[in-house]
Amino acid sequence: MVNSADLRSDRDAPLFWLLILQLVWAPVPLASNRTWAVGILLLLTCALWLGAVWIFRGQWSAVWARCLQFKLPIGILLGILLVITFQTIPLPHSILTTLSPTVGETWHRVAPLGSATLSLNAAHTQLQAALCLIYASAFLFTVLLVRSARRMNTLAYALIGMALFQALLGGYLFSVEAQYELFTSEVLHDRMRGTFVYHNNTAAMLAMCLSVGIGLFLVQLEKSSPATSKRWLVHGLDFLLSRKMLLRLALVILVIALVMTRSRMGNAGFFIAMLLSLALYAVYSQKTRKVVLVLLASLIVIDIWILGQWVGLDKVVARLxxxxxxxxxxxxxxxxxxxxxxxxxxxxxxxxxxxxxxxxLPIAYARPAIADYFWFGSGAGTFYSIFPQYRPAESRGYYDHAHNDYVEILTDYGVIGASLFALLVLASFWRIIRTIQTRSHPVAKGIALGALMAMLEIVLHSTVDFNLQIPANALLITVIIALGWCASQVDKAPPSLTRVPPPAAD
Known part of the structure; x- marks a missing residue:
């Protein structure tokens, strides 16, 4: 039987770098939160699929065997895509009224003749279907291509490099107080924003990449030999001249950038996620427990407290x-x-x-909409369309999102779609925590820790913001979750996993 050991990393390397290009590009055009920017992401996804058809020709049994190792998350993502697609299928009014009385009544008033869709804005739901295809494809290609510890490290470093670019660019624009119009959007850099429009979305991106960086730093520490009291100076100098020092400096820059966003939940969510994740890691990593505690102390004292005070942590505390x-x-x-x-x-x-x-306020106003569109939702991406009928006349401001991802997912996808999202998150948490508990491989444990920390940050941040509605951030957390699943399988297969030896001569 052909299995995933037959996949060759030297053949699919172009696909791996194309996946990295998609991740690095996604935040650049205003976090891809424009229709034309989604089109570019979709083109890159199509290129991945076309490349896979060519590169994996003759290896479909091995590809299928690899995908079966992750059949649960892949199946859930396909289920979400089917739910969104079903929302765009024209149905008779009688069926619509049975499935969703509120939707049936709305369409009966607007267009009593002919058929209609479960989505109250089919065009926007089709756009969300395209985004879901992009996310599901990114997950699939991540678990398919990231089969070794080397590639896992490479992808993690790419995410850190992307965040460093955003931090350095955002820091410069913030320092000169840049103000301009970009793609018909007014952008004022009164806080750290990078190429994002909303500073809280920037904070979420930085926190997720910082989480992966901390996990990668622990990988480097676990690979190091323990220093004895007689050789502490040698090991200290070796640390200063090693790749670990460069990674540590990158983490310092990302922490500074995160503080400069002055995002309340961005900073608080990351701090809570870091404490919980490192505490769990220390419990199941007795050999490196002291190293973890030292790292945690340095992150809190040096990065967050000392450097944070220098770049404006007091302003974040004042906002809180x-x-x-x-x-x-x-x-x-x-x-x-x-x-x-x-x-x-x-x-x-x-x-x-x-x-x-x-x-x-938008959460409270939108609560009745959850009951009205209970099972199938009002259609993915339609929150801004239905919200005006639920907000009171005296309320002010324009809300295109609910400032709470959970409420918006419930109104857009209904309980059926939201249950699939919840199942994916819970299954991923379980798999990642089990990886930290059971694996001894340093890369597997470190990357799993980074994925856990990033997921916890988004879970907390989503209570007050809409990061999952921003394509760049949604794509990023999807790939990080996929990395968490990959960590459970990395280097479990025989050495022939990444390379097939040439056939012997007759």
């Missing part, structure tokens, strides 16, 4: 402290500040941080 619970409390503070300014003949209007209640 200034975040009021309710609008009433905020109005009272604003009135007090205005009165104090008036007494001092200074009529500058005080600027207060958005309260928790204000951030949660």
């Amino acid at each position: 402290e200034a975040t009021q619970i309710s609008k009433a409390e905020k109005k009272e503070l604003a009135a007090q500040a205005q009165q104090q300014a008036s007494d001092e003949l200074n009529f500058v209007k005080p600027r207060l941080e958005e309260s928790v209640e204000e951030r949660a």
